[in-house]
Amino acid sequence: MVEFKCPGHNQDPIPEEALKEAGVTFPNAYTDKNEIAALATVLKKYRDDVFTRVPFCVTVEAEAFGAQIKMGDAWHRPRPHGRRFSSIEDLSxxxxxxxxxxxxxxxxxxxxxxxxxxxxxxxxxxxxxxILYSLINFTFFYNGLRKNPAQVREIMAVIEKSVIQYGMEGVKRGASIISYEDAVGVPDVTGPEIYQDFSGPSSLRIINGIKEAGGTFLIHLCGRTSAALENTGMVRSYTIKAGKALTYDQALERLLDKLTQPIVVGHKCIAWGSMKMDQSLIWGIKLN
Known part of the structure; x- marks a missing residue:
């Protein structure tokens, strides 16, 4: 049994000094490519990271499907503002x-x-x-799932296709790492049956789909996501020696330099980039 304790999303306020240095304003820092890039560059320095990281919230994909999103500011990241859909039939x-x-x-x-x-x-x-969490009240979603699972599968297929396209295009545009999470879809939230039948297989299809982008990049799974997949027998993990890396970011950077094809890693949090490693190990994830 793999255990992973989630540290929670980094929702600390964006430092005022970083905003001034980047020259960004809100909501443009969440909506404009130039300001997103400028802020990401400055935050990398403030956090002593190796990588720049975008976007700054988990609502971009849901908004593309019509979710009502409140943009936020330096103190509050973009978040759902009500739910657009009230039934599976509407969502379909x-x-x-x-x-x-x-x-x-x-x-x-x-x-x-x-x-x-x-x-x-x-x-x-x-x-x-x-994504669905931002689109529909989950009481309505689970009711619809029990009544019409085939319709839910059709909805999820549409979402999966979009997420795969988004990840693959990110690689094409130059992303070194695609960081994937579905924290709302883990078994302790969905229940084991829904995870086994819907959420887990959906994540596997997305991971496999993005790998088809080719090239040399990493798919980094959220620790909760990768642990759930392994604990239900959908993936297997193995260790990769990272050499004398001092931080997790440095270990990932060294691994990237050695790649000849895309690989999947997990069982750690991508937000741990600047943290020193007790053991210089990365957990590779092999899809069954």
Missing amino acids: GIQTPDISEGRMGEVLDAVAILAESGEKVILNIVGPFT
Whole structure:
């Protein structure tokens, strides 16, 4: 049994000094490619990271599907503001969004700006249950899932297709790491049966789909996501020696330099980048 204690999302306020140095304002820092890139560059320095990281919230994909998002500011990250859909029947009409439009497009453009300037970029993406959480009250969602599972599978297929496209395009634009999480879709939230039948297999399809982008990049799974997959027998983990890396970011950077094909890693938090490692080990994830 793999155990992973989630440290929680880094929701600390963005330092005022960082905002001034980046020259950004809100909500543009969440919606404009140039300001996203500028803030990511400055935050990398303030956090003593190796990588720049975009976007700064987990609502970009949901907004592309029509979620009502309150943009926020330096103190509060973008978050759902009500739920657009009130039933599975309403939700079943969603279409795969154009990833070149809206905030998805701005984030992808920011990835390209950063990569072209020599930055090593992490693109953070989320899975279907996290997206659905911003679209529909989960009481309605679970009721619909029990009554019409086939309809839910159709909805999730549309979302999966979009997430795969988003991740693959991120790689094409120059992202070194695709960081994937579906924290709302883990068994202690969904229950073991829904996880086994819906959430877990959905994450596997997305991971496999993004790997098809080719090249040399990492898919980094949230520790909760990777632990859930291994504990249900969907993946297996193995250790990768990181050499004399001092921090987790440095270990990932060294691994990237050695890659000849995309690989998946997990069982750690991508937010641990600047933390010193007790053991210089990375956990590789092999999909069954």
